[in-house]
Amino acid sequence: MADKRTKRPWEATRRALAGELGEIDGVLPGSVxxxxxxxxxxxxxxxxxxxxxxxxxxxxxxxxxxxxxxxxxSEEELARYQPWFDNARRLKEIAAKLEIASLHALEIERATKTGTPIPRDDPTSRVTRRRSTTRDA
Ligand SMILES: [Zn+2]
Known part of the structure; x- marks a missing residue:
C-alpha cells in the first residue's frame, strides 16, 4: 500500500497496538x-x-x-468470562506500551524540530511548578 503521508515516529508500533486494542470486546474488573x-x-x-x-x-x-x-x-461462567478477565490485564499492558511509544514519538518529533535532543532533565518530564504570575501568550 503506497502511503504518501509522512510517517510519524513509532507509527507502526502505535498502529499495531491500536489494532490490538480493537480486538478487545469485553473487560471485567477484579480478580478470580x-x-x-x-x-x-x-x-x-x-x-x-x-x-x-x-x-x-x-x-x-x-x-x-x-x-x-x-x-x-459457576464453572460455566468462569469459562465464558475468563477471556474478559484476561483482557483487563491485556488492556493495561497495551495502554502502557502505547504510552511509551507515544512518549518516544514526542521526543523524536521535538528533537527533530528543535535540532537538539531532549536532555534527561527536561522540564517537561517534571511536574510544572505553579507561578505566582500567570502570563498567557
Ligand atoms: Zn466437608
Whole structure:
C-alpha cells in the first residue's frame, strides 16, 4: 500500500497496538480465585485421606467505591468470562506500551524540530511548578 503521508515516529508500533486494542470486546474488573475447601464437619469426606474437598468455589473479587465486593461464579461462567478477565490485564499492558511509544514519538518529533535532543532533565518530564504570575501568550 503506497502511503504518501509522512510517517510519524513509532507509527507502526502505535498502529499495531491500536489494532490490538480493537480486538478487545469485553473487560471485567477484579480478580478470580478458585478455592477448594474443608468444612467443619468431622466425618465428612473432606477430612478423609486423601480428602474430597468441597468446591470449586470460584470467587470473583473487585473493589467498588473503596469496598470489596465478592461474588461467586459457576464453572460455566468462569469459562465464558475468563477471556474478559484476561483482557483487563491485556488492556493495561497495551495502554502502557502505547504510552511509551507515544512518549518516544514526542521526543523524536521535538528533537527533530528543535535540532537538539531532549536532555534527561527536561522540564517537561517534571511536574510544572505553579507561578505566582500567570502570563498567557
Ligand atoms: Zn466437608
Amino acid at each position: 480465585v478458585v478455592r477448594r475447601m474443608r468444612c467443619g464437619k468431622s466425618g465428612c469426606a473432606c477430612h478423609d485421606d486423601p480428602p474430597t474437598l468441597h468446591g470449586p468455589y470460584i470467587q470473583w473479587t473487585r473493589a467498588i467505591g473503596g469496598k470489596t465486593l465478592t461474588r461467586y461464579l
